[in-house]
Amino acid sequence: MALFAWSDDLSVGNTFIDEDHKKLVAMVNSFHDAMDQGRGSEVIGKVLRNLVIYTQEHFGREEAEMQRISYPRYSVHKAEHDKLIREVTALQSGFAKGNTMLSVKISIFLRDWLLNHIKQTDQLLAAALN
Ligand SMILES: [Fe+2]
Numbered sequence: 001m002a003l004f005a006w007s008d009d010l011s012v013g014n015t016f017i018d019e020d021h022k023k024l025v026a027m028v029n030s031f032h033d034a035m036d037q038g039r040g041s042e043v044i045g046k047v048l049r050n051l052v053i054y055t056q057e058h059f060g061r062e063e064a065e066m067q068r069i070s071y072p073r074y075s076v077h078k079a080e081h082d083k084l085i086r087e088v089t090a091l092q093s094g095f096a097k098g099n100t101m102l103s104v105k106i107s108i109f110l111r112d113w114l115l116n117h118i119k120q121t122d123q124l125l126a127a128a129l130n
Contacts, residue, residue, distance in 0.1 A: 003032040004111050010118055012126035020058040021118055027051045028114065032107040041100050048095065048106065052088055059085070062125065071128055077121055084113055
């Protein structure tokens, strides 16, 4: 069963950001499903790597938009992105070292982070972009 789902109340009213977020939700769910289905740590690790790569690409797109409009909250927003990447990378390397119990923690952490970040930080960015 999916860990969480996209719903319209997650929309920030900006098409590119919403589409990226839908894909992120789907990828966090794929990661969660892979461990739910008892996939091997190699498969789970690969799904996680793709998720981290996509997250970085998405952050890059948001940051480029912030710079384009000289967004005043740029540094605060970017700091949240950077912190997430640091934390996930640390969890990811623990997982890669064989601590597979971390996978549950990672999926819940990503879900909660995404929901919070979308509803607060990205909402403000989308309002500035629109
Ligand atoms: Fe963001």
